[in-house]
Amino acid sequence: MPKKNNASSRVPNCHPERKHCARGLCKTCYDRAYLENNRTSCNEKKRLWAARNPARRLAIRRKYLYGVDTAMVQARLNAQDGLCKICLVSPATHLDHNHATGLVRSLLCGECNRALGLMREDRNRILRMVRYLELWDDRCIQVVRNTGRRADGVD
Secondary structure (H helix, E strand, O other), X not given: OOOOOOOOOOOOOOOOOOOEEEOOEEXXXXXXXXXXXXXXXXXXXXXXXXXXXXXXXXXXHHHHHHOOOHHHXXXXXXXXXXXXXXXXXXXXXXXXXXXXXXXXXXEEOHHHHHHHHHOOOOHHHHHHHHHHHHHHHHHXXXXXXXXXXXXOOOO
């Protein structure tokens, strides 16, 4: 009696070294072909899932991009008392990371995170900005002392 040709004894046409899945393909190639043939439907299912599971989607994204799991984020958030590491006022909602190394630094509020990005994380630029503000604070104080009026014309 001839041996029955079942899925476990079949070899995929695409990658003979891999296990057969269906339609003469390995699992990877089968999934890729299915996605190509059903892209609209798959994308809609992904959008619906993401809308129903925003916290899970964020956790998956953080794990994929930064290698950080939810427990690690929660531990850092607790260590910071839930506040931004820079301003110490606003709630920490953004995971800050070094763009050169990819290493996670801390949790920041949206404003501080954007400010770092706008400054391109350039320490010298940030220090020059601080010196600039200090210079103008000193000049404004001097104008008030000399004239009794604020430099911007408001009393």
